[in-house]
Amino acid sequence: MTYEPLCLTDQANEQQLDMVRLTTPIVDHFETGDFEQCQSAITAYEKVLGNDKFSSFYLRQCLHHQQNPDAFSGCIVLEAK
Numbered sequence: 001m002t003y004e005p006l007c008l009t010d011q012a013n014e015q016q017l018d019m020v021r022l023t024t025p026i027v028d029h030f031e032t033g034d035f036e037q038c039q040s041a042i043t044a045y046e047k048v049l050g051n052d053k054f055s056s057f058y059l060r061q062c063l064h065h066q067q068n069p070d071a072f073s074g075c076i077v078l079e080a081k
Contacts, residue, residue, distance in 0.1 A: 018048050026058050031074050035062040
């Protein structure tokens with residue numbers, strides 16, 4: 001797992017705290033292959049923070065792996081940021 005630091009915890013604003021709180025279940029459910037729960041977590045994320053590259057990317061990954069379960073390894077390899 002790779003994490004991207006946002007800021008020091010004691011300096012985090014509400015949006016940053018929401019981002020951490022809402023991204024954790026997305027990643028956790030994805031890693032275990034629970035794509036339905038991952039999609040529910042994405043919906044919760046988007047209700048608070050809106051649709052963005054992160055949520056769209058994980059949603060595409062969920063849909064792909066639901067259709068291609070044999071291709072799932074629990075890992076995502078990023079080729080570009």
